[in-house]
Amino acid sequence: MxxxxxxxxxxxxxxxxxxxxxxxxxxxxxxxxxxxxxxxxxxxxxxxxxxxxxxxxxxxxxxxxxxxxxxxxxxxxxxxxxxxxxxxxxxxxxxxxHHAASTLLVAGTDEQRARHLPAILDGEIWVQGFSEPEAGSDLAGLRTTARKDGDGYIVNGQKLWASGGKHADWCLLLARTDPEAPKRKGISYFLLDMTTAGVEVRPIRNAIGDSHFCEIFLNDVRIPAANLVGAENAGWQVAQATLGAERGMTMLELAERLGNAGFRWLVKLCPIDDPVVADRLAQFETEITGLRGLCRRLVENAEAGTTGPADASIVKLYYSELLQRMTNFGAEIAGLPAHTELVKSASSGWESGSWMLDFIGSWEWTIPGGSSEIQRTIIAERGLGLPREPSAV
Missing domain, CATH: 1.10.540 (Butyryl-Coa Dehydrogenase, subunit A; domain 1)
Incomplete structure (x- = not known):
């Protein structure tokens, strides 16, 4: 199609x-x-x-x-x-x-899909339990452990920056099942019921004053073996489906929001009779057109099964840095009110027109989900075939 x-x-x-x-x-x-x-x-x-x-x-x-x-x-x-x-x-x-559905459709069992996809449509809320205090951009460095115990696993560890964790019913969880294996070889992927004994969620107050981010503490949490996604110790490969959704298919909606509401707020704000401002607006409009083109090609290629290994990273990098430039410009043009009237709707995105809060929030895109530096490395190595960077000694 x-x-x-x-x-x-x-x-x-x-x-x-x-x-x-x-x-x-x-x-x-x-x-x-x-x-x-x-x-x-x-x-x-x-x-x-x-x-x-x-x-x-x-x-x-x-x-x-x-x-x-x-x-x-x-x-x-x-x-x-x-x-x-x-x-x-x-x-x-x-x-x-996006993330849970993509993971289940690619790597889940029939039973897992039948249990969770209808439930998501009925309002089941999910959180992503990937990052840890010492495993952010270097996700493979995670230390949360999952020890096999009978017909399940006992999990101990901590997750960080779990967006929406305080509302979540289920968690996409990465944990290390083979501590002796190389970093990417000993990780498994689990579906965690957030009501399980031993799960504690602590909200983190962020720079714009809300508590969307959370920490998740896991203390002897038992996860049934039926909740393992893919093979044991093959979680790194399964996680790529999750990260691919985060860096790719979700971008279509976000690009349209940025190109419609975001750009509309910006034009309404700006003194377009100023030639310098008008030039910046024209530049942003051109970049938005490019973003939309990239997103549409990504979606079409994904449907055709021809997505390149770095395509999602290209789109994620382009969107996140354009978002940051636009919101930064909005905060600059809006002046003092943008820095003092710090109110924003709870159900808006990163293009709400509350320019300072939007700009601060835009860092959610250039750091989490793979920082801009990580995306450039992926594009260089997987997309352009350049040599891998040497490992630190």
């Missing part, structure tokens, strides 16, 4: 999505989601996800047998219209519909 489609069908689909957006997107959601409690934020997020799911718009990238199956061209239209109509972002469902 290519990106090309009958224009009449696409026009009809766009009209349907546009009509749905006008009827279902709460016009006052930004105001009502500013300064809300964690409970109200979670309630709103789950209700909004249910609205999208009922319309068939929640997981367009999933296979049709699991509730998705929209052609690539229609996915682009859908995300474009949602962004143009300033729809709330699916913050809590993000890991479930």
């Amino acid at each position: 290519g990106i090309e489609a009958d224009s009449t069908d696409l026009d009809r689909f766009r009209a349907d999505v546009r009509s749905w957006c006008e009827e279902h997107i709460p016009p006052d959601w930004r105001a009502t989601q500013t300064g809300v409690s964690d409970e109200e934020f979670a309630r709103f997020q789950k209700a909004w996800f249910a609205e999208l799911h009922a319309a068939g718009y929640a997981v367009p990238h999933w296979p049709s047998e699991w509730g998705g199956g929209l052609p690539v061209a229609e996915q682009i239209v859908l995300y474009s219209e949602l962004a143009a109509h300033d729809a709330p972002r699916l913050v809590l469902a993000f890991v479930g519909i």
Whole structure:
């Protein structure tokens, strides 16, 4: 199913999505989601996800047998219209519909898919348990252990920067099952029920004042062997499906949000009669066009099974650094109010128009999920075939 489609069908689909957006997107959601409690934020997020799911718009990238199956061209239209109509972002469902689903579809068992994919559509929330205090960009350096014990594993360790952990029902967990193996060879991938005894979640207050990031402490946590994804000690390979989703397929939605709401807020803010400012806006618009082109090609190649080994990293790097430049420029142009009026809707993305908070938040993209330096290394070695950097002695 290519990106090309009958224009009449696409026009009809766009009209349907546009009509749905006008009827279902709460016009006052930004105001009502500013300064809300964690409970109200979670309630709103789950209700909004249910609205999208009922319309068939929640997981367009999933296979049709699991509730998705929209052609690539229609996915682009859908995300474009949602962004143009300033729809709330699916913050809590993000890991479930992208990372967990991608992992289960690529490496999960039939039983794991049957258990969790419908549950995600019913509102099951997921968190990613990868990074640790001494294993961020060097993810293979993780120290959390999983010891085989009868028909399960006993897990001990700590995870860090677990976005949305305080709301999560399940966790995508990496743990070391063979401490004697080379770093990437002794890791296994698990599905962890967050209600299991021994799991403790501690929110971390971040630079913009919220507690979206969390620490997860694991103290003699028992995980059934049935929750192992892929083979024991092959978790590094399974994790690439998760990281591929984070660096790749999620970008289509984010690119449309940046190119619609983000750029619209920027144009509204700027004195466009200033030739220097107008030149910067033109540059950003050109870069957004390039980002959209990269995202659309990535989605089409993924559907055709022709994705290159560095394609997702190229898109992730391009988006994250463009986001940072745009939000930095917005904070600069907005002046003192942007630095003092520090309020932002809980269900918005990184292009909310609260420029200082957006700029600070943009660092979530140039550091986590593989820093920009890591992405450049992947592009150089896997994409361009350059020699690997020598290991530190």
